[in-house]
Every structure is written in structure tokens, then in C-alpha cells.
Amino acid sequence: MFDLLKKKIRGFVDKLKGKVEEKAEREIEKKREEIVVVEEKPVRKKVKVTKEKKKKEKKIKIGLGKKLVAIFKKKIKLSEKEIEDYLWELELSLLEADVDEKTTKEIIKKLEEKILTKEFVVGEEEREIFNIVKSVLKGILVEGDFLKKIEEKKQKPFVVLFLGNNGYGKTTTIAKLAYLLKKKGKTVMFSSSDTFRAAAIEQLQEHADKLGVKTIKHDYGADPAAVSFDARKSAESRKTDVLLIDTAGRQETNRNLIEELKKIDRVVKPDMKVFVIEAFTGKSALEKARGFYENVGLDAVILTKADLDVKGGSILSITHNLKKPVLFLGTGQKYEDLEIFDKERFVDNLLT
Numbered sequence: 001m002f003d004l005l006k007k008k009i010r011g012f013v014d015k016l017k018g019k020v021e022e023k024a025e026r027e028i029e030k031k032r033e034e035i036v037v038v039e040e041k042p043v044r045k046k047v048k049v050t051k052e053k054k055k056k057e058k059k060i061k062i063g064l065g066k067k068l069v070a071i072f073k074k075k076i077k078l079s080e081k082e083i084e085d086y087l088w089e090l091e092l093s094l095l096e097a098d099v100d101e102k103t104t105k106e107i108i109k110k111l112e113e114k115i116l117t118k119e120f121v122v123g124e125e126e127r128e129i130f131n132i133v134k135s136v137l138k139g140i141l142v143e144g145d146f147l148k149k150i151e152e153k154k155q156k157p158f159v160v161l162f163l164g165n166n167g168y169g170k171t172t173t174i175a176k177l178a179y180l181l182k183k184k185g186k187t188v189m190f191s192s193s194d195t196f197r198a199a200a201i202e203q204l205q206e207h208a209d210k211l212g213v214k215t216i217k218h219d220y221g222a223d224p225a226a227v228s229f230d231a232r233k234s235a236e237s238r239k240t241d242v243l244l245i246d247t248a249g250r251q252e253t254n255r256n257l258i259e260e261l262k263k264i265d266r267v268v269k270p271d272m273k274v275f276v277i278e279a280f281t282g283k284s285a286l287e288k289a290r291g292f293y294e295n296v297g298l299d300a301v302i303l304t305k306a307d308l309d310v311k312g313g314s315i316l317s318i319t320h321n322l323k324k325p326v327l328f329l330g331t332g333q334k335y336e337d338l339e340i341f342d343k344e345r346f347v348d349n350l351l352t
């Protein structure tokens with residue numbers, strides 16, 4: 001998962017580690033020379049040093065240097081000049097992995113600050129670099145606890161409205177969530193508020209039958225706000241824990257369809273609006289998210305199809321720019337293929 005991002009970040013860590021090692025070797029060498037000067041000065045004047053002897057001496061130098069490191073726990077600081085090429089390379093890599101420009105700049109700036117103020121302990125630099133990258137990326141990402149939000153709401157139902165573009169996985173994600181919630185002992189209801197796309201009602205009903213979930217539905221062409229309203233009333237009277245509202249896919253630029261979504265929002269007043277997007281949407285992902293965010297509002301994000309060949313950058317862009325949490329990652333077509341988004345785990349995965 002997220003192989004490109006992983007490769008690029010790993011490459012950056014390796015290069016930086018190499019730089020610290022190289023600088024440490026140089027400084028060790030210098031130190032050893034100082035010692036040699038003190039010890040050998042009187043001898044050097046008389047003895048002609050042969051090539052072989054020089055070679056041997058070098059070997060001793062390094063050995064002695066390593067010992068010095070162990071003794072003094074040498075610390076290395078890197079300069080702006082020493083890291084600028086690596087940061088520039090990483091900046092291009094992040095852009096290539098679909099991280100937007102603003103987020104990329106922020107990541108690079110924070111990394112630079114942390115690296116330049118760090119004194120790397122030789123021998124521990126890899127772990128230290130990992131920790132820096134980890135803390136910067138974790139600072140960019142936002143996670144959220146869906147199940148906790150549900151628990152926190154005293155009055156049932158907890159209403160979730162799903163929105164997003166066509167075919168990104170809203171209906172499938174609703175079914176996966178119902179599966180998860182039922183496993184957690186929650187009661188679930190569906191609102192079949194996609195009255196537009198052919199077979200959408202049957203698709204949701206099929207999931208409902210498999211999962212044992214009640215669905216509120218009208219006919220095709222019915223007002224989706226009316227379906228959602230009925231579903232809310234029904235869930236209230238049955239004291240259902242969670243109501244999941246499926247909606248038709250739409251472009252964020254389609255005024256009429258956005259108005260329709262706003263009407264559903266006004267009528268049902270959901271507790272949470274979840275934006276569903278394919279993880280590999282690329283550079284346009286942020287624009288799409290923004291379109292829904294500015295027109296209808298959104299509280300959280302679910303990225304689907306993370307199991308496919310995903311660059312992974314959009315996850316950083318969306319959550320950082322909108323400051324909204326990613327709740328789950330869709331990782332396949334089966335009901336179990338829904339991972340709770342845990343930024344610690346996500347970042348660890350990028351670094352290993």
C-alpha cells in the first residue's frame with residue numbers, strides 16, 4: 001500500500017543517514033589526525049612513509065576513529081547546504097506522489113527545521129531520522145474515532161450522510177460500516193437516498209439483506225431528502241443506533257445536484273457528513289474534497305480502494321488542507337476490507 005510514497009520517504013531517510021555517517025567519518029578522521037600529530041610528530045621527521053605503511057595507517061585510523069565515537073558518543077549537526085539537495089529531491093518526490101504544493105512545502109519546512117536543530121548521535125542516526133520524519137508526517141495527518149463519536153451521542157440515532165463523486169465506493173463503504181457496527185453490537189439502518197442511478201436501490205437492498213439491516217426506500221425519481229427524512233423518523237422511533245444515508249454520486253461542480261445534497265443536509269441534520277473518495281484520485285482529489293466542503297460541508301473522509309496501486313499523497317493533502325480526519329481506508333471489495341485509519345500505523349508503514 002502507498003508504495004511510491006514509501007519508496008521516496010525511505011530513500012530520503014537513507015540518504016540523510018549516509019550524510020551523517022560520512023560527516024562523522026570525516027570528523028573522526030580529523031580527530032585521529034590530531035592524535036597522530038601529537039604522538040608521531042618527532043618520529044615523522046626522520047621516517048620516510050612508504051605506500052604500504054600509509055595504507056596500514058589508514059586502517060588503524062578508522063579503527064581508532066570508531067573507538068573514539070564509542071567513547072565520546074559523537075554528535076553530528078548537518079548544515080543547510082548539506083541537506084538542501086535531499087530536501088529538494090524529497091519535495092519533487094512528494095509532488096510526484098500527489099501531495100499538493102502547500103502540504104509539500106509545509107512538510108519540507110518542518111523537516112528542515114527539525115533536522116537543522118538536531119544533533120545526531122552517531123550510530124543512532126537512522127532511528128533519529130525516522131523519528132523526525134514520523135513526527136512531521138503525524139503532524140500533517142488528522143485521524144478521528146468514528147465509534148467514539150457514535151458512543152458520545154446520547155440521543156439515537158447517530159446519522160451519517162455519505163457524499164462524493166460517482167463510483168468512488170459510497171455504497172460499498174456503507175455496507176462495510178454496517179458490517180463493522182453490527183459486529184460491535186450496534187443496530188443499523190440504511191436510507192436508500194440514491195433514487196437516481198439505475199439499480200442503486202437494489203444494490204443497497206442486496207447488502208441490507210446479506211447484513212440483516214433494515215432499509216428505508218422510495219421509488220426511483222423520489223426526492224432523496226424525503227427518503228432521508230422518513231429514514232430518520234423511522235430510526236428515531238426504533239431507537240436504532242446508527243442511520244447510514246446513501247446518496248447518488250455527483251460532481252462537486254454540478255449546481256443542481258449539490259443543491260439536492262444541501263436539501264438532504266437541511267432536512268435530516270446529520271451528525272456527520274462523510275466524504276468518500278478513491279485513494280488514487282491524484283491531484284484533483286483535493287479540489288473535489290474542497291468542492292463538497294465549501295458547498296455542503298464535510299466532517300470526515302474515507303479513502304477507498306487503497307488496495308489498488310495508490311500513490312498515497314492525496315491522503316496527506318486532503319486531511320492537511322481541510323483539517324478533517326480520515327476515518328477509514330477501504331482495502332478491498334469484501335465487508336471486512338475496511339481499516340480504521342491510524343496515523344501512527346500509516347506512518348510506520350511508510351517508513352518500514
Ligand SMILES: Nc1nc2c(ncn2[C@@H]2O[C@H](COP(=O)(O)OP(=O)(O)OP(=O)(O)O)[C@@H](O)[C@H]2O)c(=O)[nH]1
Binds near residue numbers: 307330332
Ligand atoms: N478494490 C476495491 N474496490 C472497491 C472498494 N470500495 C469500493 N470498491 C468497488 O468500487 C465500485 C464502486 O463502488 P460503489 O460502492 O458502488 O460506489 P458508489 O460511490 O456508491 O457509486 P455511485 O453510487 O454510482 O456513485 C464497486 O465495484 C466496488 O466493489 C475498495 O476499497 N477496494
Ligand SMILES: [Mg+2]
Binds near residue numbers: 246249
Ligand atoms: Mg452508490
